[in-house]
Amino acid sequence: MKLILKAVLMNIAVLLVISSCSTVPTKPLAPGDLRLLSMHVSEEENIKVNIPFMVNIKFEAGGEPEIRAACFYFSGDGPRCFKVTDVNYGSPGTIKIQIHTKDPGSTHLECYVGYIRDGKIQPTNVISTHYSISPVKKPSPVR
8 A cells, every 4th residue: 555655646746846847937038049929810800712811920039130931831731931021029029921821721820930040040939820711702603
């Protein structure tokens, strides 16, 4: 009985150590680093195949690194990269970018950003969200 009790207590101790490690805040960013925080696709926007739609990305940065492109995986298909032109270095910073997709239906969207650090393009962490796409309606034939 004591052996079972010791095993249970040991498992509880290990779980407490693991859970306490997962709540430790992420380390501060070094100058020139960039970390993506979240991505949002407006649910009010009626997203259609091959029609550009807006994606808003929040990030934190050590300084103002040069952001080159935002690359997306559409339900695993990709990456497809788009030039970034609208960046606001705030706290948090924001990137607004128009993208488009080719496939209708519910979609899992993943994103990373390419930015310049020490003269080289570096990828950020990957973030993701879900959204749905409406197929483009074909005009009905005129009779």
